[in-house]
Amino acid sequence: MKSLKLGKSNILSSRIVYGCMRIIGDNSIDSRKKGKQAIRTAIEEGYTHFDHADIYGGGKCEELFSEILGENPEVRDKIIITSKCGIRDKNNPNENDPARYDFSKEYIVKSVEGSLSRLKVEYLDLLLLHRPDYLCNPEEVSEVFQELQDSGKVLNFGVSNFQPSQVSMLQSYCPFPLLVNQVEINIHNINALLDGTLDQCQELKITPQAWCPIGGVVYPAWGNTFSKEDEVRIKSEFDNQSKKYNAENWIVMLAWLLKHPSMILPIIGTTTPSRIKAAKQALEIDYSREDWYRLLEARNGYPVP
Ligand SMILES: NC(=O)c1ccc[n+]([C@@H]2O[C@H](COP(=O)([O-])OP(=O)(O)OC[C@H]3O[C@@H](n4cnc5c(N)ncnc54)[C@H](OP(=O)(O)O)[C@@H]3O)[C@@H](O)[C@H]2O)c1
Numbered sequence: 059m060k061s062l063k064l065g066k067s068n069i070l071s072s073r074i075v076y077g078c079m080r081i082i083g084d085n086s087i088d089s090r091k092k093g094k095q096a097i098r099t100a101i102e103e104g105y106t107h108f109d110h111a112d113i114y115g116g117g118k119c120e121e122l123f124s125e126i127l128g129e130n131p132e133v134r135d136k137i138i139i140t141s142k143c144g145i146r147d148k149n150n151p152n153e154n155d156p157a158r159y160d161f162s163k164e165y166i167v168k169s170v171e172g173s174l175s176r177l178k179v180e181y182l183d184l185l186l187l188h189r190p191d192y193l194c195n196p197e198e199v200s201e202v203f204q205e206l207q208d209s210g211k212v213l214n215f216g217v218s219n220f221q222p223s224q225v226s227m228l229q230s231y232c233p234f235p236l237l238v239n240q241v242e243i244n245i246h247n248i249n250a251l252l253d254g255t256l257d258q259c260q261e262l263k264i265t266p267q268a269w270c271p272i273g274g275v276v277y278p279a280w281g282n283t284f285s286k287e288d289e290v291r292i293k294s295e296f297d298n299q300s301k302k303y304n305a306e307n308w309i310v311m312l313a314w315l316l317k318h319p320s321m322i323l324p325i326i327g328t329t330t331p332s333r334i335k336a337a338k339q340a341l342e343i344d345y346s347r348e349d350w351y352r353l354l355e356a357r358n359g360y361p362v363p
Contacts, residue, residue, distance in 0.1 A: 059104030065237030111142035120176035143169035159191035196231035246274030295356035312340035
């Protein structure tokens with residue numbers, strides 16, 4: 059497995075991250091077993107970075123992951139554990155409460171304590187603010203980050219789904235560099251290419267992470283706007299490239315993401331062991347500039363002007 063340094067730090071992450079959002083499936087015994095096997099496979103295959111959030115499976119994904127760490131205590135210090143906070147899920151703290159974004163000091167600390175106790179670890183390598191809280195007080199966030207770092211509970215910080223202006227604003231208050239901005243990037247959602255997110259990552263040396271990286275290839279991406287005609291055109295280009303590179307379409311998609319000079323870290327979420335292994339094939343593809351543009355044009359439905 060190839061690796062890269064996260065943001066301005068010296069922390070080495072595997073070049074593909076394993077996302078733990080789906081590891082409990084429907085929380086049945088069988089799907090939990092499948093989820094544990096997926097994590098074991100990811101560790102065996104050299105993935106060293108695992109992405110969580112306090113809300114994944116209502117906390118059950120972090121709990122399941124702790125079972126693996128319990129069985130293999132030597133693994134903890136060899137991997138990066140990321141978790142996220144800032145989305146107060148519905149029914150929290152009271153039944154029928156709606157979901158809200160919450161970057162208050164009280165909520166961030168409570169969320170980190172919860173993640174540490176579910177994961178049964180002493181520290182998180184990386185904590186991300188999950189989605190922008192419009193009522194964010196950056197001084198308060200910076201203060202709580204500092205306290206969490208001083209206490210050794212969180213080593214590094216980053217953000218997720220932040221617009222460039224929101225990153226700049228928060229960074230201007232934080233005494234240490236934000237390491238990542240985790241956003242949706244896939245063949246359907248290329249906003250990060252267009253709204254300055256990837257430019258800013260390159261400018262400030264922030265590592266972009268792509269969630270749902272194969273959305274729009276093997277399943278419809280969030281808020282799908284592709285027509286049938288779009289899908290046929292895009293699939294046809296994927297099929298051509300699939301033959302050329304001798305790799306399945308979704309692996310070509312990963313290669314497309316990896317090609318970008320901002321050094322996008324795709325976060326894969328498959329729970330199928332053979333796919334966890336196969337994703338690494340994308341790292342071996344010598345993906346051409348020409349094919350990158352061909353896929354972009356197939357996606358857009360028009361040539362570059
Ligand atoms: N920050 C955020 O707001 C945010 C939001 C969403 C997700 N995330 C993070 O991003 C991670 C990845 O997201 P994701 O799980 O949506 O990633 P993904 O890798 O795009 O999608 C994984 C899904 O695709 C299926 N799949 C994979 N290959 C397939 C194939 N060849 N044919 C059919 N189905 C296939 C998998 O099914 P199988 O399991 O059956 O293989 C799984 O259901 C999450 O785990 C989470 O850590 C972050």
